[in-house]
Amino acid sequence: xxxxxxxxxxxxxxxxxxxxxxxxxxxxxxxxxxxxxxxxxxxxxxxxxxxxxxxxxxxxxxxxxxxxxxxxxxxxxxxxxxxxxxxxxxxxxxxxxxxxxxxxxxxxxxxxxx
Amino acid sequence: xxxxxxxxxxxxxxxxxxxxxxxxxxxxxxxxxxxxxxxxxxxxxxxxxxxxxxxxxxxxxxxxxxxxxxxxxxxxxxxxxxxxxxxxxxxxxxxxxxxxxxxxxxxxxxxxxxxx
Numbered sequence: 001x002x003x004x005x006x007x008x009x010x011x012x013x014x015x016x017x018x019x020x021x022x023x024x025x026x027x028x029x030x031x032x033x034x035x036x037x038x039x040x041x042x043x044x045x046x047x048x049x050x051x052x053x054x055x056x057x058x059x060x061x062x063x064x065x066x067x068x069x070x071x072x073x074x075x076x077x078x079x080x081x082x083x084x085x086x087x088x089x090x091x092x093x094x095x096x097x098x099x100x101x102x103x104x105x106x107x108x109x110x111x112x113x114x
Numbered sequence: 115x116x117x118x119x120x121x122x123x124x125x126x127x128x129x130x131x132x133x134x135x136x137x138x139x140x141x142x143x144x145x146x147x148x149x150x151x152x153x154x155x156x157x158x159x160x161x162x163x164x165x166x167x168x169x170x171x172x173x174x175x176x177x178x179x180x181x182x183x184x185x186x187x188x189x190x191x192x193x194x195x196x197x198x199x200x201x202x203x204x205x206x207x208x209x210x211x212x213x214x215x216x217x218x219x220x221x222x223x224x225x226x227x228x229x230x
Contacts, residue, residue, distance in 0.1 A: 042222040105157040
């Protein structure tokens with residue numbers, strides 16, 4: 001299994017631009033999570049899906065952030081418009097009910113907004 | 115709200131020293147417990163997990179953790195650290211509810227620096 005795949009690995013964008021981060025979970029996993037990691041705040045859960053349905057988006061910072069999961073093998077996290085304070089590493093993780101919720105994390109996307 | 119607290123933010127040890135990282139959680143029900151490790155520049159990897167049974171669990175690379183229900187704790191230990199253990203360590207808790215959401219709550223992390 002290739003694991004959780006995220007793209008791009010690095011993204012540098014200008015303030016005000018739209019940014020789209022992508023994630024492919026492990027096949028058969030029914031949960032998908034988006035986390036943001038910064039020095040100041042550590043790991044923050046932004047949103048998670050179960051069977052492609054958003055369950056809890058209370059961690060999404062504001063309306064500029066949106067996430068979708070159109071099918072079981074793909075999810076996106078979009079920031080529009082981006083701001084310098086959005087600079088962070090964004091991790092995607094997946095798990096399944098049968099694994100007792102041991103998450104598998106992707107390699108992350110390091111986002112820099114200048 | 116449930117929370118996970120890691121007592122030490124930054125730990126510095128010499129090689130061969132013993133390690134213990136504290137983790138406490140605030141939830142009175144049944145939980146699954148995890149420790150994750152993040153090496154510099156890498157993603158989080160599962161170190162060990164506890165679901166039920168023997169409260170002393172062994173993980174990879176010589177790490178172990180003990181679940182003490184009465185203290186709401188799940189401390190991570192290693193008898194003798196190596197320079198390659200330099201990393202950030204995260205404790206995490208999954209609360210077992212009837213809905214069984216699968217949501218993991220992470221502690222703020224502990225940075226371990228091992229000096230050669």
